[in-house]
Amino acid sequence: MTQPWPTSSVSTPVRATVPVPGSKSITNRALLLAALADGPSSIGLPLRSRDTQLMAAALRSLGVRIADGPAGSWEVTPGPMHGPAELDCGLAGTVMRFVPPAAALAEGEIRFDGDEQARVRPMGTVLDALRALGVQVTGEALPFVLHGTGSVPGGEVTVDASGSSQFVSALLLSGARYERGVTVRHDGKPVPSLPHIEMTVQMLRAVGVQVDDSEPDTWRVAPGPVRGNDWRIEPDLSNATPFLAAAAATSGEVTVPAWPLATTQAGDAIRDILEQMGCGVSLSDHGLTVNGPVRLTGIDIDLHEVGELTPTVAALAALATGPSHLRGIAHLRGHETDRLAALATELNGLGGDVTETEDGLVIRPVPLHGGLWHAYADHRMATAGAIIGLRVPGVSVDDIATTNKTIPDFPGMWDAMLQLAERV
Ligand SMILES: O=C(O)C1=C[C@@H](OP(=O)(O)O)[C@@H](O)[C@H](O)C1
């Protein structure tokens, strides 16, 4: 465990331009699709952080060649995947859910494990679906073992994906390589994080895979080859949100360059959220600029589609001038940690007034005091602590290194952003 990281409080508005590294979700999909392709791929501007290094390492263990290319790119040369292999998923949902359906195409025994905390993340839906599609798997959650035969019959499967959109994405990403393709039907409460499934569908189409998503809650992937591709990874918009929040929280101005004008990333929703909270938001060819208001207002919002943004929005809500209600995010209990419990506990630990509801949080802003903010090995809990610290002196984050899950140097980026601000 690292030393607690003292957050920086500022007495002047934060003004900065903050370039943000590549998207975790796009990088890990690009790596997986490149591994399944019938020719080489190049991945430009990939995210290189724990989650994507784990994805690359898992695919390498299965026989895929991933080499460093020019300007930080990854050059991927696929080959027949094979076991035996032991794969570490860390705490990465995209690795533990996306790799097994691809590894099922390999021959041999493939063992999956991850961090202690990863063993409680919901996994059974993907493993049961694989069994229904003709794959032999032992286990219900990490650790589990897949016994690959070199091919997967595929076909139709019904899943309850109300716990995570990743269950659907996982099956779609590899489905074209199954003998009969795959048809995934969802039956249950609404699927969260739909933009992430749209991202999966768009990326599949970009490599020549036929996907029919015309019927609600049903996705059909036709069997066929996956083409190699030259990917160029967008900045991670969800990881951009703590930096934009710094402008929102301090009446400052922060620009994130290279913000895509059109995207499937859920993080794009931060534009509308910050506007609703009183910020000025402008998107141009230069990037996204957020101007923080004099008084940040509270927000009543359903975050079902963009649950990833909850820690940032909750931190801002705690610093706002009126109450907030964040709804539709019961599935966050299965994220890196139970994020609803973690946010309520940590904000209340600093003197806050936060109530957990069945599917969200009610946050009533009150003056907060300093103290130790626990990250629970959750990158977004750690960055939420940094946001609170901007306005509340004496907050330390117990494990800032956990941000490396998706941001290679968060402390360095935060420090650079605050260079011109006066610290308390
Ligand atoms: O497919 C993806 O890349 C992701 C899907 C979402 O998962 P859930 O549907 O479990 O929320 C999101 O929260 C996660 O950070 C990344």
Ligand SMILES: C=C(OP(=O)(O)O)C(=O)O
């Ligand atoms: C839920 C998240 O991660 P994962 O990909 O591990 O599910 C997240 O990054 O907010």
